Structure formats: structure tokens, C-alpha cells
Amino acid sequence: MPRLLPVGPISRRIVPGAFLNPPQATARMPVRKSAGTHAAIPKLRPPPATPRHPVVDVYHTVAVRDDYRWLENGKSRTVRQWTMAQNRRARGFLDSIPQRQEFAHRLEEITKRGYSFYVGFRSAGERLFALKFDSRRERPRLIVWDSDQELDRERVLLDSAKLARPGTTVNFDLVVPSPDGRLLAVCLSEGGTEEGDLRLVDVESGKRLRDVIHRAQRIGGSAVAWTPDGRGFYYLHHPSPGERPPEDLDFYQQVYFHRVGTSETDDTYSLGKEFPRIAQLDLASRSDPERYLVAVEHGDGGFYEYWVSDGKTPWVRVAEPTDGVVRAELGQDGNLYVVCRKGSPRGRVLRVKGPDWKLSEAELVVPEREWILEELAAARDHLYLKEQLGGIGRLDRLDLRTGVLEDVPLPPNSAVREVTPLSEGRVLFGVNTFLSPSEYFVVGRGGVPVATALSSAAPADTSRWEVIREYATSRDGTRVPMSIIAPKGFVRDGTRPFLLTGYGGYGIPMSPNYAVWWIPWLEKGGLLGIANLRGGGEFGEDWHREGMLTKKQNVFDDFIACGDQLCQEKYTSHDRLGIFGGSNGGLLMGAVLTQRPDLARAVVADIGVFDALISESDSNGQYNVTELGTVKDREQFRALYAYSPYHHVVDGTPYPPTLLSTGENDRRVNPLNSRKMAARLQAATASDEPILLRTSGEWGHGPTSFSDRVGLFADQLGFFADRLRSPVVRPSPGTGGGS
Helix, strand or coil: CCCCCCCCCEEEECCCCCCCCCCCCCCCCCCCCCCCCCCCCCCCCCCCCCCCCCEEEEECCEEEEECCHHHHCCCCHHHHHHHHHHHHHHHHHHCCCHHHHHHHHHHHHHHHHCCEEEEEEEEECCEEEEEEEECCCCCCEEEEECCCCCCCCCEEEEEHHHHCCCCCCEEEEEEEECCCCCEEEEEEEECCCCCEEEEEEECCCCCEEEEEEEEEEECCECCEEECCCCCEEEEEECCCECCECHHHCCCCCEEEEEECCCCHHHCEEEECCCCCCCEEEEEEEEECCEEEEEEEEECCCCCEEEEEECCCCCCEEEECHHHCEEEEEECCCCCEEEEECCCCCCCEEEEECCCCCCHHHCEEEECCCCCEEEEEEECCCEEEEEEEECCEEEEEEEECCCCCEEECCCCCCEEEEEEEECHHHCEEEEEEECCCCCEEEEECCCCCEEECCCCCCCCCCCCCEEEEEEEEECCCCCEEEEEEEEECCCCCCCCCCEEEECCCCCCCCCCCCCCHHHHHHHHCCCEEEEECCECECCCCHHHHHCCCHHHCHHHHHHHHHHHHHHHHCCCCCHHHEEEEEECHHHHHHHHHHHHCCCCCCEEEEECCCCCCCCHHHCHHHHHCHHHHCCCCCHHHHHHHHHHCHHHHCCCCCCCCCEEEEEECCCCCCCCHHHHHHHHHHHHHCCCCCCEEEEEECCCECECCCHHHHHHHHHHHHHHHHHHCCCCCCCCCCCCCCCC
């Protein structure tokens, strides 16, 4: 992907001789010597030759050296050969680990027993649509229920495994039915690229119509809002080649209108020319009366504006980014309901009435409370409030006629996943826990959840484990919670291998989620921990703000405190602690690795941002400037440079074993980050521990099939088990652990 040259106060120069050294890592404790290897490591080849071609960038008078700029060009033959050599080296090591094969076998055994879950429910008329992920199938299928009263009768409308061309994989990126459920707007992309065209499908026959809208799915997203009669829809238009320079083709989203059966060239502009370059749009509609809602997020930092129209009169802006409105829902009573966090960081619900849609005249419906408001769902007579606190979920419903607010009973320590309005005023919602697969319930007028046929049986027994809540004190005194999954009644003696993960970004809470991939680790006697770090949304917008932009270091301090707390309380020890994270969590792993290389015995970092100074040079990275910051701002540059993992790798440091994984087609986090980080760590480390780079040429921002996931998690669990000296503890017969 083309690299954007720095502008403003930044200059770039090539220096042929000596260079300034990068800043030293800021260690919170003295670096501990390597614990040494366990035994001879067969098949661990030396890293491929990685020459240094130094470049220096100058940011606000600060000179920053980069020895591996050449690894950024993923299309270069030299870089491809280097990547393949790294893969061969990683495979040779990982495949030689006995536990890796055991984990792979156990994961295959569990997934073949079968469990399923649904994503992206959409209701239309009496029909219901969703993507179904079944562990016995490689790829998801698009399911339709012709009556949402009979959820035990599903049929497959589209199978992504059958839609792919030979040698490729296909993902569903958008599924939106027309109001009567007769037509379906679908976006498909190949190989995890998240780039695709929009097509229409006849729901009854499964056949495609001739309508095609090119480039409807890009990194900035896609969306569709149908007219009540199903004869047309609004959609997100991305610039086509020729409309904008190549570097702008992922930006400048606008709203266009398409009439079914016509050519894309006949589509008409509706809204968006005034939106900023990095605006990300979302569309919603309700068919009675005809109204449309556009959400415009300014980057990824949580700043929104909202527009409403009836399709006949001009669009009306309801909220500006400074108004603190973070969610909105068009109610079936003709009003707009919004979650506002301005002056109420945990959120309050306001009712905005048309046709003027003035936020200044909004009525308070639900005041700010202890629980954090996340989402709204409007049924016929009720408004459902999806909430959480510290990651634990809650569902309330407001009677719009009486104003009575009551809670919907949920299992303890659970999280609500999706709330979808159905016919006759009912709603469907899913519930997850750490130890049980998704369950799906319907709530009607009586307010009592009724289990549905959508729930899947657990593929393995988890009754022997429990969830423990623990707290750590961060560097500035902030209490940071963790959820720990451990055997019931286990004794804390510091000998257990422990895996700790976290995320800490974009206001996203780490909520209870059933992950079958960690069952083999628990079965072998290991423990698992999930940290609720600042930067997430566990305790409202203030919690998010304390971990973004120039305060990002708080996230890393929180995670380090959690790791130290686990060792102090003898859940584990530093020599038996492994840490892992992906995406923003991959950045977290890189920062912790370089700031506290003694914290954990082994590190796994998936698809992480490691060169924080060039992240905004990528298309998706530019959306992130409202969350992470920009090098164009002096103070934000200083914060970025202070933690950028790639720039804080220090020569001669005994780094712990580290496994980096990435996907060649990832357009959210450029794989150049993992390439450069691997090269820098391999050159700098003073230990003989493996620094491995695993690159998949078949996925983008993570695996795209069940076998890909099995392979990735078998590698990671095997890597941890080998490096943490995890004993192989086979379950006793009858405990559900497998044969």
C-alpha cells in the first residue's frame, strides 16, 4: 500500500552514516535475566538475513531511526522471500512442539462435536436473517427463518463456502433485507480483504439480481437503508478510481440512492459532501413511518454526529460531535431515542421528536445510572437498554406507555450480545458467559425471557471451573478488575501456568465471551485471565478517555499491574505467566514487552500496531487518529513515541519468547508492523529464546475459517505450553475432557 509522506512540521531525510540511537525502554523494574531454554530446540533455524538500511525521520526536531523501512513493501519480491523464510522457521519450531499436536487434536475433537452461534440478526416483516457459524463447517452460512415465530425452522439462503472461487475464501460483510423480507442486499469480499461489491438476492429463490454497486464495502464500512416499498435503498458510496486520487479511495464516504433494477450510474447523491475525510457512516431505517438515520463517526475515537430524513425533505442534523451522542435508535412510535454522554459519561436516554429533531428540546427518558448504557433497541411498545458494568452485562426494558423501567432476568456473570426487534413487539437477544456457549431468548409483552431452539449445546464440560474477580492497583492508584477462570477450589501456590489477555481501546469492554479455543488449556491445568483496562468502556466514557490519545500509557500500566498482581497473589509466577492480545491488544503486547520484558515468560501478539509513528500512513490508520493520536500534533507525537514498541526495542535485552502473527490481506493493521517488529527483536535480543513471525497469506484481520482458527490456536497454545513448561495433565475419565 502506498505510504503517505509526512506533512507539516515533519521532514524526512536519508542519512548515509552513523545514526541516533532509539530511546531506551522505560523499565518499571530491573530486567530479569532469561530463564534459559528447557532443552535443545530442534528445527529452530537462525533468522533469515535481515540487512539494515537505516532511515531517519525528523518529527518536531526529534530524529527517529528506522533500520527496516524496506520491510514495509509487502509486494517486494525480497520482502516476500524474507517472509516465507520467517514462516519456514516458525513452522519448524512450532511443529516440533509435542504439545502443539495435542492441542490441535483436542481442538479438532471439540469442534467436530459441534457448536454454533449466530451473528448479525436482521428482522424484516415476519422473516429473520443471520449468519450462522458452525464448528463442523469451515465457513459461515446465511440463514433465513421464514417466520420469526418458528425459530426451529431455518433454511440456508447462501453458503459462503459455495460462493468462493477456487483457491479463495469469501466473507459476508453486509446483510440487509428489504422491509418485506423479499430482497436482500449482500456485500461479499475475498481473502479477508474487506473489499467487495454490493449485490441483491431474491430471498425466495436465492438467485442474484443484476444490480451491482461496485466498491460498496471498504475499510470504512458499508451500510444500506431500504425504502418502505423495497424498491430502492440508500447506501454508502465510496469514491471510484478517477473520482479521487488513489490515496483517497478509502475515504470521503457519502450517502447515495439506488432504485432496484437500474444501473449504478443512475444512482443519485443524497448526503455527505460536507463530512470530513475520515468520517465513517452507518445507515438505519424504519418503514413506518418512512424515516432514515445516518450516524457519522469522526474517526474511531467515539465522536458522532446524527442526521435524520423522511426521504422527501432535506436531511436534518440532530447532533454534532461535541453533543456527546454515541448511540441513536429510531423508535416505532415516531421518535428518536439517543444515548447522550455529555455531562453523563455513563449515558442517559433522551427522546427527540420530529419534524425539527432539536436535541436542545429533547426529553429525559432514563437518567444516568450506575450501569453503562451501550445500545438501544426499539420494539413496538418498549425500549430495550443494553448495559454493562465492569464488563458484566445487563438488559433493561422501558415501557414507553407507562414509563416503567424493569430488568430482564439474565444468567449471572453474563453479557448481552445482540437485541433484535421481532414481529408483534417481541425481541430476540443472545447471552454469553465465559463458560457456556451463546444462548438465545425471546422476550414478549410479559417480559419473561423464553429460551429458543437457536442455543447450542456445549461441546465440552466446563462445570469444574469458576470465574473469580480480582483487582490490581495501577501505577496511578486506579483499581483495575480482572476475571480469572480457574478450577473450583484450586490452591494458589504460584506454580500454575497462567495466560493473561487484555485490549484497552476504542471504548470496547472485555465482556464475558465463550471461547472454545481456551478449553484445552484449562483442561491441562492452566489458568486464564481477562483484564478490564482503561481505554475500554467497562466504566463509561471517562474510563475510555483515560486510556486514549496522550493517556494511552495508562492502558499499559494497568496491564502490567494486573500481571504483577497475579504473581503477588500466587495465582502464578513471572516464570509461568504468558500474555497475549490481538489488534489493539497486539499493540498492548508490544508496549508491555518493551517496557517490562521481565513481566512474562512468553508473549503472543496478533496483528498488532508496533510502529505507532507510521500507523496513520495507512488508510485504516488514519481513522485511528481520534483514538491514538497523530504525529502531526507535537504532544500526541511525544505520547506515541514514548510507547511505540518498535522504537523501544533495546539492543542487548534478553527478551522473552515471542510469537508474532499477522495476515497478508489485513487492511486494518498493516502486516508491515509485524515484519518490522520481528526483525528488530531478532536483531536486538540477548537471549536464545525464539522470536517467531507467523504470516498467513489467506486471511486479513484474523482467521477466516474454523481450520484456520484451530491451526492458529494450536500454535499459540503449544508455544505457551512449551515455554511455560506446562505439564500435560490429562482429564480423568468422565469429566468431559475428552479421550
